[in-house]
Amino acid sequence: MSRVYKNEELIVEFSYDGDDKRIKAIEHTHDGNSKETNFVYSVSGKVIFEDEQGAYTFYIFALNKQYAKINGIVGVSTEITYFHQDNLGSTKLMTDASGKVIMDQDYLPFGGDLARPNQIEVQNDSGESYKYTG
Numbered sequence: 001m002s003r004v005y006k007n008e009e010l011i012v013e014f015s016y017d018g019d020d021k022r023i024k025a026i027e028h029t030h031d032g033n034s035k036e037t038n039f040v041y042s043v044s045g046k047v048i049f050e051d052e053q054g055a056y057t058f059y060i061f062a063l064n065k066q067y068a069k070i071n072g073i074v075g076v077s078t079e080i081t082y083f084h085q086d087n088l089g090s091t092k093l094m095t096d097a098s099g100k101v102i103m104d105q106d107y108l109p110f111g112g113d114l115a116r117p118n119q120i121e122v123q124n125d126s127g128e129s130y131k132y133t134g
Helices: none
Strands: 002-006 009-016 022-028 034-041 047-052 055-062 065-073 077-085 091-096 101-104
Touching: none
Parallel strands: none
Antiparallel strands: 002 009, 009 022, 022 034, 034 047, 047 055, 055 065, 065 077, 077 091, 091 101
């Protein structure tokens, strides 16, 4: 188990399996609460499932690329996000189940987000970490 402290306060704890893959993260807040997330991996080593205290997320991969993320329980209540990559494999677009674009991003040569003309801030409100491949 690894622990991260900030100003002598425990911020997060990580647990790893025998293959050194993170299987659990416990985030601690200032008010004494904590949030636990458990991870399940595919044979190829990709995270395919997260359980954040009953909030389920499934990740769909094909040919070693992520194509979709499903929040919720499949067949019951879900929110689907599709990932669209450019020729380098970086996530260029993200769309919802209806095809509406929820993220459209270009990148600078070393991975920085590239703002478009008249764009006040870079569009990264999705909170996703699946962006520039490097």
